[in-house]
Amino acid sequence: xxxxxxxxxxxxxxxxxxxxxxxxxxxxxxxxxxxxxxxxxxxxxxxxxxxxxxxxxxxxxxxxxxxxxxxxxxxxxxxxxxxxxxxxxxxxxxxxxxxxxxxxxxxxxxxxxxxxxx
Numbered sequence: 001x002x003x004x005x006x007x008x009x010x011x012x013x014x015x016x017x018x019x020x021x022x023x024x025x026x027x028x029x030x031x032x033x034x035x036x037x038x039x040x041x042x043x044x045x046x047x048x049x050x051x052x053x054x055x056x057x058x059x060x061x062x063x064x065x066x067x068x069x070x071x072x073x074x075x076x077x078x079x080x081x082x083x084x085x086x087x088x089x090x091x092x093x094x095x096x097x098x099x100x101x102x103x104x105x106x107x108x109x110x111x112x113x114x115x116x117x118x
Contacts, residue, residue, distance in 0.1 A: 086114050 014022070025037050 082114055086111060 022033060022036055029036060031039065063095050
């Protein structure tokens with residue numbers, strides 16, 4: 001059981017409207033005025049902690065979404081770069097009449113691989 005040393009006595013001034021609201025709540029809940037106030041303070045404290053957690057989680061999600069959006073943009077840039085490389089290889093193949101057959105075959109295999117990536 002709690003000892004008197006576990007508590008702090010505190011006097012507060014309340015606006016009349018708040019006091020009236022508490023008196024009404026006390027009559028409905030069957031608690032003492034002290035118990036009602038303590039209960040409400042605990043509830044508001046846990047609500048603040050919950051809100052803090054929600055905000056923290058939301059900020060973390062936004063960071064994750066930003067990171068995903070960045071990765072998507074980078075992937076699109078990479079894909080465009082691959083398309084540009086493929087266009088260059090195609091242009092080189094078209095303009096190389098004197099290219100060794102093995103070298104030309106290797107370039108064709110590279111072109112196929114790059115085409116699969118894009």
